[in-house]
Amino acid sequence: MDIKEIQNLIKFVAKSGASEVKLEMDDIKITIRTGGDDRGESTTYVQQIPVNQAVAQGMPSTPVQSATPVAETPAVSEESKYITIKSPIIGTFYRKPSPDKPMFVEIGTSISEGDVLCVIEAMKLFNEIESEVSGKIVKILVDDSSPVEFDQPLFLVDPS
Structure with a gap:
């Protein structure tokens, strides 16, 4: 457990x-x-x-x-206007497609639907995680090369 x-x-x-x-x-x-x-x-x-x-x-x-x-009440009140993008799978979170390439997104990056935000490696398969919303990346909640759980928050997006 x-x-x-x-x-x-x-x-x-x-x-x-x-x-x-x-x-x-x-x-x-x-x-x-x-x-x-x-x-x-x-x-x-x-x-x-x-x-x-x-x-x-x-x-x-x-x-x-x-x-x-x-307790998450103060964080929730100020971040309630943001959309949370969550991990659809368990695996290892990567912000770059490969070590020598630039990051997919940074804080402040404007994104639209279908943009690749990161990749999650699960069982030697690299799954591109695409945005389902348009907006601007406000916060990146996971460090590069970190393990992530199913439904774990990855990004906060300001939809305005």
Whole structure:
């Protein structure tokens, strides 16, 4: 279970109104407690349970004690006018078609529908990611040569 799944679980439990949820799987134990007195807080304990020594050697020895979702309310209010372009696949994000070529887009670049914004390598296949909107690139949210997840935000575009 990765951190995004844990964060989604925390959000789900907070919305459901449950005061405590315990989840135990083969190698992980999670307890989520929400404050019932309108504090708006939630406490999450994640504990790794070593299955055997061979598996545990590849895992960190200290368990994660607490994970809380990052507050994004200030960023959302100022960036709400922008369109987010998200990754359609899992892979490695590249801003250039090859190391010796220029970047596809930079901050401030005007784009139109169908323009190639980046490539994402998945299983040795390089997939060109094309824009579905017209506008100007305001922010590039991923570093070059970084792994990306499905539906991860890549670019912010100002459509005006």
